[in-house]
Amino acid sequence: MSQPRGEALEIVGASKHYGPTRALRDVSFPVRHGSIHALLGGNGSGKSTLIKILAGVVRAEPGGLVARTIAGRRIETALTDLTPSASRDLGFRFVHQDVPIFPGLSITENLALGSKFERGALGRIRWRRQHARARRVLRQFGIDVSPREPVFRLPPAARTLLAIVRALQDQADPSESVLVLDEPTATLPRGDVAWLLSSLRGLADQGQTILWVSHRLDEVCQAADDITVLRDGAHVGTMPLGNAATADLAELIVGRPVPRVGSSGVQEQAPVVLEVRGLAAGAIDGVDLTVNQGEIVGLVGITGSGRSSLLRGIYGALPRRAGTVLVEGTELRAGHIPTARSRGVRFLPEERRLIGFAGMSVAMNASAPDVGRYWRGYLDRRAERRAGQDLIRQFGVRAPSADAALNSLSGGNQQKVLVGAAIRSEPSVLLIDEPTQGVDVGARADIHAHIKRAVGGRGCAVVVSSDLEEVVDLCDRVLILAGGRIVTQLVGEEITELAIASQMEQGSRSALPDLPDALEMRMG
Amino acid sequence: MESAVDRQEPLAPGSGSTPPAQPRRLWQMPWAQAAEKWALPALFVVMVLIFAGTASGFWTGENIRVVIGTQAPLVILSVAAMMPLVVGQFDLSVAAIAGIAGIALVTAISRFHTSLGVGILIALVISALIGLFNGVMVSFVNLNAFIVTLGVSTVLQGVAQGYTGGSVLAGVNINALETSLSGNVDGIPKGVFWFAPVAIVMWYVIEQTPFGRHLRSIGSNAGAARLLGIPTRGLTLSTFVMSGVLGGLAGVALVAQSGSADPSVTLGTDLLPALAAAFLGASAFFPGLFNVPGTVLAIFFVAFLVDGLQYLGAQPWTSPVIDGAVLVGAVTVSSLLRRDRARQ
Numbered sequence A: 001m002s003q004p005r006g007e008a009l010e011i012v013g014a015s016k017h018y019g020p021t022r023a024l025r026d027v028s029f030p031v032r033h034g035s036i037h038a039l040l041g042g043n044g045s046g047k048s049t050l051i052k053i054l055a056g057v058v059r060a061e062p063g064g065l066v067a068r069t070i071a072g073r074r075i076e077t078a079l080t081d082l083t084p085s086a087s088r089d090l091g092f093r094f095v096h097q098d099v100p101i102f103p104g105l106s107i108t109e110n111l112a113l114g115s116k117f118e119r120g121a122l123g124r125i126r127w128r129r130q131h132a133r134a135r136r137v138l139r140q141f142g143i144d145v146s147p148r149e150p151v152f153r154l155p156p157a158a159r160t161l162l163a164i165v166r167a168l169q170d171q172a173d174p175s176e177s178v179l180v181l182d183e184p185t186a187t188l189p190r191g192d193v194a195w196l197l198s199s200l201r202g203l204a205d206q207g208q209t210i211l212w213v214s215h216r217l218d219e220v221c222q223a224a225d226d227i228t229v230l231r232d233g234a235h236v237g238t239m240p241l242g243n244a245a246t247a248d249l250a251e252l253i254v255g256r257p258v259p260r261v262g263s264s265g266v267q268e269q270a271p272v273v274l275e276v277r278g279l280a281a282g283a284i285d286g287v288d289l290t291v292n293q294g295e296i297v298g299l300v301g302i303t304g305s306g307r308s309s310l311l312r313g314i315y316g317a318l319p320r321r322a323g324t325v326l327v328e329g330t331e332l333r334a335g336h337i338p339t340a341r342s343r344g345v346r347f348l349p350e351e352r353r354l355i356g357f358a359g360m361s362v363a364m365n366a367s368a369p370d371v372g373r374y375w376r377g378y379l380d381r382r383a384e385r386r387a388g389q390d391l392i393r394q395f396g397v398r399a400p401s402a403d404a405a406l407n408s409l410s411g412g413n414q415q416k417v418l419v420g421a422a423i424r425s426e427p428s429v430l431l432i433d434e435p436t437q438g439v440d441v442g443a444r445a446d447i448h449a450h451i452k453r454a455v456g457g458r459g460c461a462v463v464v465s466s467d468l469e470e471v472v473d474l475c476d477r478v479l480i481l482a483g484g485r486i487v488t489q490l491v492g493e494e495i496t497e498l499a500i501a502s503q504m505e506q507g508s509r510s511a512l513p514d515l516p517d518a519l520e521m522r523m524g
Numbered sequence B: 001m002e003s004a005v006d007r008q009e010p011l012a013p014g015s016g017s018t019p020p021a022q023p024r025r026l027w028q029m030p031w032a033q034a035a036e037k038w039a040l041p042a043l044f045v046v047m048v049l050i051f052a053g054t055a056s057g058f059w060t061g062e063n064i065r066v067v068i069g070t071q072a073p074l075v076i077l078s079v080a081a082m083m084p085l086v087v088g089q090f091d092l093s094v095a096a097i098a099g100i101a102g103i104a105l106v107t108a109i110s111r112f113h114t115s116l117g118v119g120i121l122i123a124l125v126i127s128a129l130i131g132l133f134n135g136v137m138v139s140f141v142n143l144n145a146f147i148v149t150l151g152v153s154t155v156l157q158g159v160a161q162g163y164t165g166g167s168v169l170a171g172v173n174i175n176a177l178e179t180s181l182s183g184n185v186d187g188i189p190k191g192v193f194w195f196a197p198v199a200i201v202m203w204y205v206i207e208q209t210p211f212g213r214h215l216r217s218i219g220s221n222a223g224a225a226r227l228l229g230i231p232t233r234g235l236t237l238s239t240f241v242m243s244g245v246l247g248g249l250a251g252v253a254l255v256a257q258s259g260s261a262d263p264s265v266t267l268g269t270d271l272l273p274a275l276a277a278a279f280l281g282a283s284a285f286f287p288g289l290f291n292v293p294g295t296v297l298a299i300f301f302v303a304f305l306v307d308g309l310q311y312l313g314a315q316p317w318t319s320p321v322i323d324g325a326v327l328v329g330a331v332t333v334s335s336l337l338r339r340d341r342a343r344q
Helices: A047-055 A084-089 A107-113 A127-140 A156-168 A190-205 A217-223 A246-254 A307-315 A337-342 A362-374 A381-394 A411-424 A441-456 A468-474 A497-510 A517-523 B031-054 B061-070 B072-086 B094-112 B116-140 B145-164 B175-179 B191-208 B210-220 B222-227 B232-258 B263-267 B271-281 B292-311 B318-343
Strands: A007-018 A021-032 A036-040 A065-070 A073-078 A092-095 A178-182 A209-213 A226-231 A234-240 A272-281 A284-292 A296-300 A322-327 A345-348 A429-433 A460-464 A477-482 A485-491
Touching: A007 A047, A007 A209, A021 A047, A021 A209, A021 A226, A036 A047, A036 A190, A036 A217, A036 A246, A047 A084, A047 A092, A047 A178, A047 A209, A084 A092, A092 A156, A107 A127, A107 A156, A156 A178, A156 A190, A190 A209, A190 A217, A217 A246, A226 A246, A234 A246, A246 A497, A272 A307, A272 A460, A284 A307, A284 A322, A284 A460, A284 A485, A296 A307, A296 A441, A296 A468, A307 A322, A307 A337, A307 A345, A307 A429, A307 A460, A337 A345, A345 A411, A362 A381, A362 A411, A362 B210, A381 A411, A411 A429, A411 A441, A429 A441, A441 A460, A441 A468, A468 A497, A477 A497, A485 A497, B031 B292, B061 B191, B061 B292, B072 B094, B072 B191, B072 B210, B072 B232, B072 B271, B072 B292, B094 B116, B094 B145, B094 B232, B094 B263, B094 B271, B116 B145, B116 B232, B145 B263, B175 B232, B191 B210, B191 B232, B191 B292, B210 B222, B210 B232, B222 B232, B271 B292, B271 B318, B292 B318
Parallel strands: A021 A234, A036 A209, A036 A226, A092 A178, A178 A209, A296 A460, A296 A477, A345 A429, A429 A460
Antiparallel strands: A007 A021, A007 A065, A065 A073, A226 A234, A272 A284, A272 A322, A477 A485
16 A cells, blocks of 8 residues: 655635536545545535536636645646646546547557657658557556557456556656546446556555546445545545445445345235346346336346346347246247337337437337337328327427427437337336436426336336436335346335445445456456 | 326326427428428429520420430339438449349340240349349348449449440340330320339338338438337348349330340449439438438439530530539538538
8 A cells, every 4th residue: 555645636615506506515625645535426416526627627616726746846726727738737637437549549559649649751650669659658557468459459447547548658757647537447347347446556556646536335445545525515524445334435425324224025916027037148147037017126236237238138139148038928039129029028228329210200209119000001190290299298398399300309308209109108018228317307207107107007117227316216126236146125115225325335346256367368 | 206196187298397399280390391391392393494484495395205204214223222222221233233134134035035024024033133132241241232232233244244245235026115115195204104103102112101111210220220129131131122123123114215235234324313313302302311202303303404404505414414413412411401400
């Protein structure tokens, strides 16, 4: 562990409001030199606003300042003076979740794109020098890989590390900069995370200061030196991590103690609609699941836990490695969407652009799931348009008419159309990934009501959501997934945001696999 | 929390923060949208009126009938080229298929002494098989349609040259075929009886059947279509088969028109006008979507434009200039319109 030598960074009195919403209220905290400092908080706590202020892309309110200590000299800058270039001059280096890495290019080229190309006569690139320079940078960061390797050959965690290296490559000394990481592990497989965290530890030990935004508390407990917690825009506290456990952090973030919960039996009075036995597909590895009539089951878990794979596996959008899926007692053909649909299974993927037909009208999008029902030797466009208008009215879609092209609507309204189209068909099994992502609060309540109503008859729903409030509002039963399996189940009164959050953390922790051999071989 | 389900009354429109959306009728459609829909037909009418006023000899029944009647093979060819475009694929081999079909037809009758009907059948079956090959390569082997059909087209050119030695094959015993396309019936050019059934059938297939709607879905978002359980591969394949058969039919029409099979048809001089019409047609009636009525209109738009200009003294070389300009212009206009709409 590094021996901190004073502060590398101090933020004093950072405030920001958006209209009537206060995103940040007078937040002040120091960051020790050479430490990994985790910045924690729930959605809307102000983490990202703070990061954006430091990056100079969001302007803070007057009064706050940021102090950087570089080579023993303290430089104070008013937060209002931060621009992207001023932020860079102060040594802030940012690596975001979606790493802008070019997989088809070599490591050398990726590094050069973040810095400069060695040019020769006629502007040609002097490749030999360029590779030598890349090799030097890689060695400096302790990475043993040929710079000529194309980046797509690297495992995901190594690409993230490459982005970090690219951000830091131009500094002579680690104390020059503060590396700001925004959820760097969110899209990584679990096994890669441990490797990346140990790389970060290595950087910190060399004196690199790292400010790390994360919502994965187990990772924070593994790797952070200090933590700062924000809640509703206010500073809750900054402290050394010490021996804090995930439950302690969850309590700090949410502001209330986390109750202890256990799993209980399933309600079994209603007939079974969906039965999944030993399903293995995508990230899912052996899941048993029974959903009764009228039931809404929530699936939660971190990215990579297999929650989306489970929906796709049931629907047939992913090839099935093993297991059976039964709807109302009839077995579904593996990997065959039409049979699933003919049994009334409907699926809405997380990314709506995957199911919308952009240039086609609202009415056509609404009828797309079963356009055959408007066919009477010809397509009954009048009936189709009427149904489109009904959908617009029912779901409060803002659209000039049912003839308007889908992509002429705003994102939230497109979402309402697509969710509406899936729900309206009275599905037996409704599989929805993030039902209300990106829709406004009013529409959200409407969509919830419609899901409940759709399930009210003879159907059931399986809902994936990372919005715990939504899960609590909507679900009769919540399954926590980790590492491709269901680890816990919460029923009825047990379903609270705190219970889900703490179970998620425990689950993901227990499912942490070992560092893959392949990673070690490739990266030395 | 009081959820909307607990309330007894039906969900009020936009009970959230959104105001109620009033469905509009056609006549309330924003004028820009209507303008987009009817711009090409309006331009067509204006153009014809201008030529009628300025070019003497243009506005005569005989000239109008000749222009309409002679476009039959090209209309069929452009509907053929349009079919794969509906699912977002290109078929650059339709003109070559038309040439091969013509050669097959004339050969079957003159060398193997088949009846006219059997000759046409053979020509269409060969065309369908070539389309099938294209379709399999594109949708099941996942190759780029551009490359596959360009390659097939080039192979067919070579085969046509090799078989004919580059010379035109004169048709024997095809009088019935020739008379079916020349002249008029009750003042209607017979060419209309060739292309109108094709256009109507394909319009029906695309606009009035779930099958056609599925094709549209694939063209709009293939991934989404797959998630809805639409058999995207099979349907994409089918558009190439339809394209092949229609290309072959265009070839038969060309034989009917000229009384012979010209191997130079395979070189694809008709390909560009056919594609240009499909793209120009996508800017009319159903803006942004490839559609049959628009394509047919576009063929006649270009045909009357060239004809009128030639009455005004333009040289024959203006025809390819217009074809090319129309293609690029149509693609530009329709993509600008689309961008505009998405920005709203």
